[in-house]
Amino acid sequence: MVRFSDAGLRYPDPAGGEGQVALHGLRFFLPPGSFTWLTGASGAGKTTLLRLMQCALRPSEGEIEVLGVRLSRARRSALPPLRRRIGAVFQDYRLLPYLNAFDNVALPLRLAGRLESSLRADVTEILRWVGLASRADALPQQLSGGEQQRVAIARAVVARPELLVADEPTGNLDPRQAHRTLALLTEMNRLGTTVVIATHSQELVDAFPAPVMRLSHGRLVSFEGHDPGEVEAYGAETSPPAPGSKNETEPDDEADPDEEDERNG
Numbered sequence: 001m002v003r004f005s006d007a008g009l010r011y012p013d014p015a016g017g018e019g020q021v022a023l024h025g026l027r028f029f030l031p032p033g034s035f036t037w038l039t040g041a042s043g044a045g046k047t048t049l050l051r052l053m054q055c056a057l058r059p060s061e062g063e064i065e066v067l068g069v070r071l072s073r074a075r076r077s078a079l080p081p082l083r084r085r086i087g088a089v090f091q092d093y094r095l096l097p098y099l100n101a102f103d104n105v106a107l108p109l110r111l112a113g114r115l116e117s118s119l120r121a122d123v124t125e126i127l128r129w130v131g132l133a134s135r136a137d138a139l140p141q142q143l144s145g146g147e148q149q150r151v152a153i154a155r156a157v158v159a160r161p162e163l164l165v166a167d168e169p170t171g172n173l174d175p176r177q178a179h180r181t182l183a184l185l186t187e188m189n190r191l192g193t194t195v196v197i198a199t200h201s202q203e204l205v206d207a208f209p210a211p212v213m214r215l216s217h218g219r220l221v222s223f224e225g226h227d228p229g230e231v232e233a234y235g236a237e238t239s240p241p242a243p244g245s246k247n248e249t250e251p252d253d254e255a256d257p258d259e260e261d262e263r264n265g
Contacts, residue, residue: 001194002030002053002163007062008218009048022048023218026062030196035189037205038198040215046198047091049215050165053196054088055079067162084112087161087193089169093152095140101127101151102136108159126154129184131177145172153181157188164188166197170204182208 004026013019023045030036038046051057052064055071064071069082087108095104102123109119127133130150140148149172156164164185170178182204189195199205205212211225 001032001065001067002196003063003065004028004052005063005065007052007059007064009052009057010060021218023052024061026220028213028220028223030194032194033189033192035186035195035208035210036197037210037212038196038215039200039205039212042200044215045218046215047167048218050088050167050196050198053163053165054086055083084108084159085162087156087159087164089149089153089156089164089166091167091171093140093148095148095151095155097140100137100139101132101143101147104140104151105154105158108155112159122158123154126158127151130154130181146174146177149173150177150181153184157184157193160188160191161193163194164196166195168198168200170199170201178204179207 007026008024009022010019011022026049038049040046048057052059052071053066055066055069058064058071067082067085069078074082096107099107105127106119106123109122124133124136127136130153132147132150132154135143135147138147140151143151149169153166153169156166166185169185170181173181178201185195185197186208209225211223213220214222214224
């Protein structure tokens with residue numbers, strides 16, 4: 001599950017000022033196993049919100065809880081294992097250029113310690129699902145933009161993550177492939193994965209009905225289709241950080257390279 005309690009993010013100002021506010025006052029709850037659309041105009045904060053859910057960023061105000069972990073209190077050493085429980089599809093794909101399609105998709109399974117003999121069938125099947133079984137040996141630069149996007153989607157879902165966040169996952173796909181991809185993501189959701197998808201496509205939202213969150217200028221302006229009773233049953237309240245907390249990790253923690261890469265890239 002995902003819970004935001006008056007959460008916000010202000011990017012650091014290199015000059016030492018207050019910095020730009022990206023998100024403010026977000027308060028919502030996504031039950032385990034839910035499917036949610038995230039909509040809003042360009043610049044509304046959708047990508048930043050997904051990065052918070054992916055634990056690539058920490059809130060600068062309020063509290064965020066992802067899969068039972070409160071981000072403001074989590075040690076940096078706890079974040080990489082948490083991220084491995086989360087699948088992410090990025091707008092820029094982030095495929096490793098020196099790995100072919102098969103090895104890019106297999107990467108999460110290898111990082112999780114899966115044996116080669118056991119992962120091959122899963123990777124082959126997911127590549128078949130996204131229509132790329134015949135392109136398993138191709139490097140990213142040998143693939144079209146749409147094919148790269150499908151490889152990125154396959155990589156995100158191959159390990160059956162508990163939470164999947166996707167930023168415009170069908171943006172470079174033709175209508176047939178877009179619907180095929182959404183069918184895969186809804187099947188993942190049916191099997192228990194919590195899914196959040198940012199999109200500009202009203203056609204997809206209409207074709208795959210689900211609750212819709214809408215952002216505007218960094219604020220949540222509507223959340224349509226969710227069950228208020230279910231939200232209340234799980235408890236929408238989260239205790240705020242302790243007084244004086246700046247949502248920073250203990251100073252004796254070592255820096256987390258993954259977190260630093262996200263902030264720098």
